[in-house]
Amino acid sequence: MQYTFQNETNAATLSADCVVVGIFQDSALSAAAALLDEASQGELSTLLALGDFNGKKNETYLHYPRSGVNAKRLLLVGLGKREQLTSATLASAAGKAAEQLKTTQMQTIAFFLSEESQIDARPASIRQCVQAISAACYTFDGFKSAPATETTTSDKHWIIADSGSADFSVAVTQGVAIANGITLCRDLGNTPPNVCTPAYLADTAEDLAAADKVTLKVLEESEMEALGMGAFISVSKGSTLPGKMIVLHYNGAGNDDAPIALVGKGITFDTGGISLKPGAKMDEMKYDMCGAASVLGSLRAAIDMDLKLNLVVVVAAAENMPAGNASKPGDIVTTMSGKTVEILNTDAEGRLVLCDALSYVEQFKPAAVVDVATLTGACIVALGSHICGLMSNDDDFAAEVLAAGRKADDEAWQLPLGEQYQKQLESNFADMANIGTPGAGTITAGCFLARFTENMTWAHLDIAGTAWKGGAAKGATGRPVPLLTQLLINRAASA
Numbered sequence: 001m002q003y004t005f006q007n008e009t010n011a012a013t014l015s016a017d018c019v020v021v022g023i024f025q026d027s028a029l030s031a032a033a034a035l036l037d038e039a040s041q042g043e044l045s046t047l048l049a050l051g052d053f054n055g056k057k058n059e060t061y062l063h064y065p066r067s068g069v070n071a072k073r074l075l076l077v078g079l080g081k082r083e084q085l086t087s088a089t090l091a092s093a094a095g096k097a098a099e100q101l102k103t104t105q106m107q108t109i110a111f112f113l114s115e116e117s118q119i120d121a122r123p124a125s126i127r128q129c130v131q132a133i134s135a136a137c138y139t140f141d142g143f144k145s146a147p148a149t150e151t152t153t154s155d156k157h158w159i160i161a162d163s164g165s166a167d168f169s170v171a172v173t174q175g176v177a178i179a180n181g182i183t184l185c186r187d188l189g190n191t192p193p194n195v196c197t198p199a200y201l202a203d204t205a206e207d208l209a210a211a212d213k214v215t216l217k218v219l220e221e222s223e224m225e226a227l228g229m230g231a232f233i234s235v236s237k238g239s240t241l242p243g244k245m246i247v248l249h250y251n252g253a254g255n256d257d258a259p260i261a262l263v264g265k266g267i268t269f270d271t272g273g274i275s276l277k278p279g280a281k282m283d284e285m286k287y288d289m290c291g292a293a294s295v296l297g298s299l300r301a302a303i304d305m306d307l308k309l310n311l312v313v314v315v316a317a318a319e320n321m322p323a324g325n326a327s328k329p330g331d332i333v334t335t336m337s338g339k340t341v342e343i344l345n346t347d348a349e350g351r352l353v354l355c356d357a358l359s360y361v362e363q364f365k366p367a368a369v370v371d372v373a374t375l376t377g378a379c380i381v382a383l384g385s386h387i388c389g390l391m392s393n394d395d396d397f398a399a400e401v402l403a404a405g406r407k408a409d410d411e412a413w414q415l416p417l418g419e420q421y422q423k424q425l426e427s428n429f430a431d432m433a434n435i436g437t438p439g440a441g442t443i444t445a446g447c448f449l450a451r452f453t454e455n456m457t458w459a460h461l462d463i464a465g466t467a468w469k470g471g472a473a474k475g476a477t478g479r480p481v482p483l484l485t486q487l488l489i490n491r492a493a494s495a
Helices: 031-039 043-049 087-101 119-136 169-190 198-208 221-226 230-236 282-305 350-364 377-383 395-407 419-425 441-450 481-494
Strands: 002-006 018-024 060-063 074-078 108-112 157-161 214-219 244-251 260-270 310-320 332-334 340-342 368-373 388-392 412-414 458-462
Touching: 002 119, 002 169, 018 031, 018 087, 031 043, 031 108, 043 060, 060 087, 074 087, 087 108, 087 119, 119 157, 119 169, 119 481, 169 198, 169 282, 169 481, 198 214, 198 244, 198 260, 198 282, 198 310, 221 230, 221 244, 230 310, 230 332, 230 350, 244 282, 244 350, 260 282, 260 350, 260 481, 282 310, 282 368, 282 481, 310 350, 350 368, 350 441, 368 481, 377 388, 377 441, 388 395, 388 441, 395 412, 395 458, 395 481, 419 441, 441 458
Parallel strands: 002 157, 018 074, 018 108, 108 157, 260 310, 260 368, 368 458, 388 412
Antiparallel strands: 060 074, 214 244, 244 310, 332 340, 388 458
8 A cells, every 4th residue: 555645735636536525514514625515516515415414423425526526536524523523533534434445446545634633733633544544454364264355455545635735744654654563563463372472573573673773682581591580481481482582672863862662561372371261252362462562563663764762672472371380379489670479370470571571671771661561451440442551650751651642542541559559469478479459450560560660760551451352343453552653753853
């Protein structure tokens, strides 16, 4: 697929297979729709007066103009009430349009949707529209013996059009980069766990390291043992597939600039270990590496955008299996930091691999670190599947992450990290337990990780509710790649 930005463009004179314009509720015309209506001597007004289409959100109507318009087709997309218009509304409309057009023979399709956003919000709106088009065209059928009916999405040229003179081509480039990062994240999440193993994630990292400015180091279990990563090893040792600590450096700024660090939980399959999970929906535990997939996807986007900042990406990759040598409830392990942990539940394994990864990343003296993990079912209870959980030891950094999420329409919600919750992790026999006493499960998991980030500016994103969808729509979502990449874009812009 090809994406371009085209400014100073008149929707009526543009030659395209299809022009996509917005219609507000109660048939109010967007700017581009008004130009088309004028050029066609009121065709759209006459059509809307019939009442078959009234601009409700994501409602569509394909129209074949009779005169005055160069485009072969017009796709009208409902935007809802004008006073409630947001970038998310425009992106949703773009996705709906792309979904309808992706299997057609149309090749050149121009979108006059993002120009309805305010000028200062236009870049974010454009990025979201491009991501929505890409998401609508996404398929994952490589493991089917006969892939689904062939589509023509690869032949299409999607034009993000704007009647104004401002050049937002960079926003399109960024949108494509983020969409590519989301696609990588989704592909990794959807790949079956007999294929997407710790070694597979390392191979993916090696592919990323082929780019300029990127270097890779993969720590094997023997090296992790030498570094004292007893928490990580306590998880990986139950699998016949060795765990790996994957460390990527992206050097897009000066050598003296402190990097941003992204740390991803990469449990490529989670049985729960000896604390075995129920069988129902256990297949979805292949998505327990979506934190890792999201930080790799964000790195892919940073590379494609050529962001001017330094970035460290660490993936803690392992399987959690119930073998004869697997960790048992009651075991005590020593972390890389020297702190000891009593393992009360082997299904709380994500924090065990992450705590050693966070201790490891401290050596790079990051300006800030974000860890991303499908960590707790309690987060789904608290926030559902719409918003990520956020915890941080720095309120200013938390605000920065939250703002990036709002701008990217990939929101998070901050939860507290008070000392009263830390007390729930007390152990009679070790420095801490790996689960807290009942209640506030998402927060106590964050409190556990906070004990390994005391010397860093740190935020934790719990994506258990947002990383994938179940049921008929089962599949990875690619979140929180939009949030993370917006955070990186903002940091690079402020450098």
